[in-house]
Amino acid sequence: MATLGMVEYEDANAEVRAVYDDIMRTRKTDWINNFWKALAHDPATLKRTWESIRQIMAAGALDALTKELIYVAVSATNQCGYCIASHTASARKAGMTDEMFAELMAVVGMANETNRLASGYQVEIDEKFRT
Amino acid sequence: MATLGMVEYEDANAEVRAVYDDIMRTRKTDWINNFWKALAHDPATLKRTWESIRQIMAAGALDALTKELIYVAVSATNQCGYCIASHTASARKAGMTDEMFAELMAVVGMANETNRLASGYQVEIDEKFRT
Amino acid sequence: MATLGMVEYEDANAEVRAVYDDIMRTRKTDWINNFWKALAHDPATLKRTWESIRQIMAAGALDALTKELIYVAVSATNQCGYCIASHTASARKAGMTDEMFAELMAVVGMANETNRLASGYQVEIDEKFRT
Amino acid sequence: MATLGMVEYEDANAEVRAVYDDIMRTRKTDWINNFWKALAHDPATLKRTWESIRQIMAAGALDALTKELIYVAVSATNQCGYCIASHTASARKAGMTDEMFAELMAVVGMANETNRLASGYQVEIDEKFRT
Amino acid sequence: MATLGMVEYEDANAEVRAVYDDIMRTRKTDWINNFWKALAHDPATLKRTWESIRQIMAAGALDALTKELIYVAVSATNQCGYCIASHTASARKAGMTDEMFAELMAVVGMANETNRLASGYQVEIDEKFRT
Amino acid sequence: MATLGMVEYEDANAEVRAVYDDIMRTRKTDWINNFWKALAHDPATLKRTWESIRQIMAAGALDALTKELIYVAVSATNQCGYCIASHTASARKAGMTDEMFAELMAVVGMANETNRLASGYQVEIDEKFRT
Numbered sequence: 001m002a003t004l005g006m007v008e009y010e011d012a013n014a015e016v017r018a019v020y021d022d023i024m025r026t027r028k029t030d031w032i033n034n035f036w037k038a039l040a041h042d043p044a045t046l047k048r049t050w051e052s053i054r055q056i057m058a059a060g061a062l063d064a065l066t067k068e069l070i071y072v073a074v075s076a077t078n079q080c081g082y083c084i085a086s087h088t089a090s091a092r093k094a095g096m097t098d099e100m101f102a103e104l105m106a107v108v109g110m111a112n113e114t115n116r117l118a119s120g121y122q123v124e125i126d127e128k129f130r131t
Numbered sequence: 132m133a134t135l136g137m138v139e140y141e142d143a144n145a146e147v148r149a150v151y152d153d154i155m156r157t158r159k160t161d162w163i164n165n166f167w168k169a170l171a172h173d174p175a176t177l178k179r180t181w182e183s184i185r186q187i188m189a190a191g192a193l194d195a196l197t198k199e200l201i202y203v204a205v206s207a208t209n210q211c212g213y214c215i216a217s218h219t220a221s222a223r224k225a226g227m228t229d230e231m232f233a234e235l236m237a238v239v240g241m242a243n244e245t246n247r248l249a250s251g252y253q254v255e256i257d258e259k260f261r262t
Numbered sequence: 263m264a265t266l267g268m269v270e271y272e273d274a275n276a277e278v279r280a281v282y283d284d285i286m287r288t289r290k291t292d293w294i295n296n297f298w299k300a301l302a303h304d305p306a307t308l309k310r311t312w313e314s315i316r317q318i319m320a321a322g323a324l325d326a327l328t329k330e331l332i333y334v335a336v337s338a339t340n341q342c343g344y345c346i347a348s349h350t351a352s353a354r355k356a357g358m359t360d361e362m363f364a365e366l367m368a369v370v371g372m373a374n375e376t377n378r379l380a381s382g383y384q385v386e387i388d389e390k391f392r393t
Numbered sequence: 394m395a396t397l398g399m400v401e402y403e404d405a406n407a408e409v410r411a412v413y414d415d416i417m418r419t420r421k422t423d424w425i426n427n428f429w430k431a432l433a434h435d436p437a438t439l440k441r442t443w444e445s446i447r448q449i450m451a452a453g454a455l456d457a458l459t460k461e462l463i464y465v466a467v468s469a470t471n472q473c474g475y476c477i478a479s480h481t482a483s484a485r486k487a488g489m490t491d492e493m494f495a496e497l498m499a500v501v502g503m504a505n506e507t508n509r510l511a512s513g514y515q516v517e518i519d520e521k522f523r524t
Numbered sequence: 525m526a527t528l529g530m531v532e533y534e535d536a537n538a539e540v541r542a543v544y545d546d547i548m549r550t551r552k553t554d555w556i557n558n559f560w561k562a563l564a565h566d567p568a569t570l571k572r573t574w575e576s577i578r579q580i581m582a583a584g585a586l587d588a589l590t591k592e593l594i595y596v597a598v599s600a601t602n603q604c605g606y607c608i609a610s611h612t613a614s615a616r617k618a619g620m621t622d623e624m625f626a627e628l629m630a631v632v633g634m635a636n637e638t639n640r641l642a643s644g645y646q647v648e649i650d651e652k653f654r655t
Numbered sequence: 656m657a658t659l660g661m662v663e664y665e666d667a668n669a670e671v672r673a674v675y676d677d678i679m680r681t682r683k684t685d686w687i688n689n690f691w692k693a694l695a696h697d698p699a700t701l702k703r704t705w706e707s708i709r710q711i712m713a714a715g716a717l718d719a720l721t722k723e724l725i726y727v728a729v730s731a732t733n734q735c736g737y738c739i740a741s742h743t744a745s746a747r748k749a750g751m752t753d754e755m756f757a758e759l760m761a762v763v764g765m766a767n768e769t770n771r772l773a774s775g776y777q778v779e780i781d782e783k784f785r786t
Binding site (some may be wrong): 298301328339343345348350364365369370371372373377379383384387388391 | 659689692693700711713717732735738745752754758759763771773777781784
Binding site (some may be wrong): 236 | 686697704
């Protein structure tokens with residue numbers, strides 16, 4: 001089989017269950033989404049990835065909603081279907097309204113356009129942006 | 132010559148100058164960065180791109196700083212050197228602190244990582260994210 | 263119709279059949295996967311692509327398994343669903359274990375993360391890497 | 394050294410020289426650009442890549458200029474600096490005017506924008522496009 | 525819900541209907557594809573995107589078919605499933621034959637290959653391409 | 656200033672120095688490359704990234720050289736100049752010969768080509784790859 005299947009809670013070992021428990025506690029939810037169930041085949045990566053995510057996505061100088069918007073922006077740019085679906089859901093849970101989503105998409109679209117105009121026209125970086 | 136060079140204000144026609152003037156007025160600045168000077172070879176694209184940017188980047192449901200952060204996130208994901216330099220400068224002007232920049236980069240990096248884990252593990256979208 | 267459909271062996275002309283036969287002989291298998299059946303609408307591209315693949319993927323200074331791992335790494339980075347599925351299967355056939363797959367994904371994820379950190383922080387290439 | 398340097402004609406072996414000669418003859422030019430001089434460290438890849446390029450880029454159902462425009466479109470999308478520079482030069486040699494270049498860039502920019510809008514909005518493929 | 529659903533003509537407000545009408549008139553068709561029905565949740569983006577597309581995709585120095593080919597080239601490079609399906613259909617409507625499609629794909633594939641060879645070999649831009 | 660500059664050892668705080676020391680000890684070298692000096696502006700990201708890299712890149716089911724080859728493959732695919740330069744150097748240090756590098760590039764190039772052929776031809780995943 002090409003894929004490895006999902007590791008359900010009842011089939012998980014203690015190390016994996018500890019991560020699942022922490023995900024549900026941190027996110028105040030009672031289920032685990034497929035991303036983590038797939039990663040659970042590699043408990044070391046599961047643990048490292050979750051702990052990184054928990055640390056990075058916590059509110060800091062940027063609030064949790066802003067971070068979720070950035071996550072969606074990257075995922076849409078990379079055309080990752082799973083990530084767009086899951087992080088759009090997370091962003092909504094964190095407070096993203098329809099208006100915010102629409103503006104987010106408009107910025108993501110425009111940035112992807114001007115990125116290619118800048119490259120295609122071989123624009124050199126202005127001195128003022130270097131110093 | 133592969134590239135077309137920059138159209139300076141003094142060499143620009145009236146249509147291009149009108150856009151340059153609007154850029155400087157809107158951004159409260161007295162210079163035009165190379166991106167626009169390159170696009171000015173195609174006044175229709177210059178005008179359309181600037182008017183789209185002005186409309187999209189104005190504060191709305193998302194504030195101007197959040198929009199600049201999203202712009203940097205896309206540009207870093209696409210590895211566009213010019214766009215990273217220019218929009219990091221814009222984001223700082225809009226209020227991005229060093230702490231915000233650091234958190235922005237951490238989210239962008241992590242999202243790019245998990246995008247590939249989701250794809251590589253061939254994770255299917257959860258039903259809860261579809262409905 | 264947007265797509266062209268698959269060219270099955272019984273419907274293929276002599277030129278296409280010769281490629282199909284060589285694919286099955288080289289890969290010690292009795293079926294042709296959809297990628298080749300789609301390309302067969304353009305026999306010149308089918309032949310050139312297969313001959314390039316056969317030459318490139320043969321064991322050389324790098325063994326066949328290492329080459330398949332690299333193929334999966336590129337496909338996951340590009341988020342190509344078909345390619346991830348087909349080359350993950352090829353890599354398993356060439357000897358990739360679950361442990362190897364997990365480590366492969368971890369490296370791919372991390373490389374995609376640090377690629378953006380390097381770009382986003384506008385890191386200059388060290389002199390030692392240039393000389 | 395990280396890079397391998399360029400293989401100049403006078404230092405090239407007979408196999409590499411034969412490719413260089415064919416490049417100059419086909420392109421009606423008297424010099425070899427750096428891309429080929431770098432690839433020449435691997436004569437098998439040099440030969441295979443050149444022969445593929447020569448076959449693919451020759452006028453067929455699409456003329457040579459259209460093919461160069463497509464090459465620039467891909468290179469700008471991928472943000473490949475070398476490829477943008479070299480294929481913009483090739484496209485100009487094949488007849489691309491400033492007006493054509495401006496329209497090419499406009500299409501490339503817009504396509505990159507709508508690609509992300511389509512993904513970000515999770516738009517499903519219309520039945521009419523499937524059948 | 526992660527996605528917003530499609531805005532059908534009968535449920536659309538006057539502003540959205542005006543855009544839908546213009547799309548059908550311009551394209552000489554009697555239906556609206558899902559891309560626009562999704563964007564219609566944000567009438568400002570719907571209008572701006574459609575007007576940009578209409579302006580950019582109209583025949584100019586490049587004819588309409590060439591522009592559609594370029595659009596498919598970008599979409600295939602970005603691996604955008606929706607965009608590949610919809611613009612392949614548009615290109616066929618504009619006159620793309622099976623032979624043209626095959627040559628388009630061959631160029632797109634080769635450009636994506638040489639883009640990475642140029643980057644991976646760290647090839648420097650030739651002086652002749654700069655001046 | 657757009658970029659933040661490099662944090663040199665003598666200017667680093669104790670937390671950063673501890674990471675620098677561990678990098679030099681693990682890599683058996685006496686210098687720190689620019690990537691880490693840039694990240695050091697954000698000690699939390701510096702520490703997390705280094706510890707992830709150290710864990711991921713250590714020999715396991717895949718040896719250290721194979722992991723470096725995969726890192727270069729991703730970096731070339733993403734067109735990240737810094738990452739290509741630094742990880743090509745790392746791969747050479749880990750034992751990559753010129754022949755291996757040439758084969759690596761050939762596989763990376765070909766995978767990037769066939770990724771787009773698979774997407775552009777809208778190839779469906781074979782049942783055998785799903786089960």
